[in-house]
Amino acid sequence: MSVLTYRDERLFMEDVALADIVSMIGSPCYVYSRRALTDAYRAFREALDVQRSLVCYAVKANGNLALLATLADLGAGFDIVSRGELERVLAAGGDPARVVFSGVGKTEGEMRRALELGIRCFNVESVAELARLDTIAGTLGVRAPVSLRVNPDVDAGTHHYIATGLKENKFGIPLAEAVACYREGSRYPHLSFVGIDCHIGSQLTDLRPFGDALDRVLPEVAGLRRAGVALTHVDVGGGLGVRYRDERPPTIAAYVALVRERLAAHGLQDLELILEPGRALVAAAGVLATRVEYIKETDAKRFAIVDAGMNDLIRPALYGAWQSVTAARRRVGPAREYDVVGPVCESADVFGRGRPLVIESGDILVIGEAGAYGFAMSSQYNARPRPAEVLVDGARFHVVRRRETYEDLMRGECVVRAGSRS
Numbered sequence: 001m002s003v004l005t006y007r008d009e010r011l012f013m014e015d016v017a018l019a020d021i022v023s024m025i026g027s028p029c030y031v032y033s034r035r036a037l038t039d040a041y042r043a044f045r046e047a048l049d050v051q052r053s054l055v056c057y058a059v060k061a062n063g064n065l066a067l068l069a070t071l072a073d074l075g076a077g078f079d080i081v082s083r084g085e086l087e088r089v090l091a092a093g094g095d096p097a098r099v100v101f102s103g104v105g106k107t108e109g110e111m112r113r114a115l116e117l118g119i120r121c122f123n124v125e126s127v128a129e130l131a132r133l134d135t136i137a138g139t140l141g142v143r144a145p146v147s148l149r150v151n152p153d154v155d156a157g158t159h160h161y162i163a164t165g166l167k168e169n170k171f172g173i174p175l176a177e178a179v180a181c182y183r184e185g186s187r188y189p190h191l192s193f194v195g196i197d198c199h200i201g202s203q204l205t206d207l208r209p210f211g212d213a214l215d216r217v218l219p220e221v222a223g224l225r226r227a228g229v230a231l232t233h234v235d236v237g238g239g240l241g242v243r244y245r246d247e248r249p250p251t252i253a254a255y256v257a258l259v260r261e262r263l264a265a266h267g268l269q270d271l272e273l274i275l276e277p278g279r280a281l282v283a284a285a286g287v288l289a290t291r292v293e294y295i296k297e298t299d300a301k302r303f304a305i306v307d308a309g310m311n312d313l314i315r316p317a318l319y320g321a322w323q324s325v326t327a328a329r330r331r332v333g334p335a336r337e338y339d340v341v342g343p344v345c346e347s348a349d350v351f352g353r354g355r356p357l358v359i360e361s362g363d364i365l366v367i368g369e370a371g372a373y374g375f376a377m378s379s380q381y382n383a384r385p386r387p388a389e390v391l392v393d394g395a396r397f398h399v400v401r402r403r404e405t406y407e408d409l410m411r412g413e414c415v416v417r418a419g420s421r422s
């Protein structure tokens, strides 16, 4: 957890003690490091330097406006999958001309809004979607920029819930069918085929599947070029993994080097390169801080019951994902093993099993690598208001999303008693 360091006995993010944040704004809370986010973005930019390129942050990983604004200010583009994400990008000052729109189920309303704003490109995932986009662009009197998301039928070697590049997955268009669409592009008078896109899954810790996918897709791009269909960009999606426990994911530099080497091998180095990283930008920049409410010992187990639950961070419950658990105050004494569990009424509400800790009730625990798919996947299950989000910036911190209130829990609802007139 390089974003965190102990100073004396206290755990710091940048120059702020996590326990100080919690004592001021309460628990649980997500805490993000602006420096870590900026460093990760710059690592992509530096690796890409010599190639015309655009880093489109995958908003789904964490759509907090303060993080989006940080990335927009650095010049990032954005990969969105819904109108809601588009509105977030706009609210954060993102440039629609740097937005790519992915997703298998874009509605008419979403397409219309994105066309009116003049987004960079639609990553189209089916022939039916092509037809719909063509019609809507026609009614608006514009040409929609299109990149087909192809499904290369490659095993990403990741958790099967987050693998997207196999032919049985719902994502993308089979390669041969996509090639036919490009060749018959004139059938769609209101579309302009500008790029090709491929995203095979998330949390990839090996370069090989990325290389395999490129080796299937790029020869087709070269073939299309020979046939007179000149695309201007290749979008390689996201998916670069991070280290949660003992994984050894490739560095950003090694990943970018592989992509550039494959483009050059197929004579496509002049194409613009688009990337859609999510996790690799934000996972390590964030933690979830939570207080130990109770320590409970039974014949079978010792539990640390914390005030965050699976509704706040679902990855361990949903994927069996391992995330680090560290005490915000280092105590001396023998470590004991705890199952770190939340208050939610589900046996899956476990953040970690058998974790060695030296803690007392009231202590703050810090769940690491929680910046990606943490708050973004949170819910109010068990009628639990969602946590606050905080951005650390050097020695200062800002609440960038206030904790939800009990009024927030019931917002928009009303009571209708039997016999009421509508």
Ligand SMILES: Cc1ncc(COP(=O)(O)O)c(C=O)c1O
Pocket (backbone or CB within 6 Å): 058, 061, 079, 102, 103, 199, 201, 202, 203, 237, 238, 239, 240, 276, 277, 278, 279, 280, 372
């Ligand atoms: C189309 C698309 N692009 C980008 C991403 C971001 O993936 P990751 O967070 O693994 O970089 C995803 C999510 O897997 C995605 O579905």
Ligand SMILES: N[C@@H](CCCC[NH3+])C(=O)O
Pocket (backbone or CB within 6 Å): 060, 162, 202, 203, 315, 372, 373, 377
């Ligand atoms: N939610 C997943 C990643 C999904 C990626 C979505 N395309 C995770 O936490 O690992």
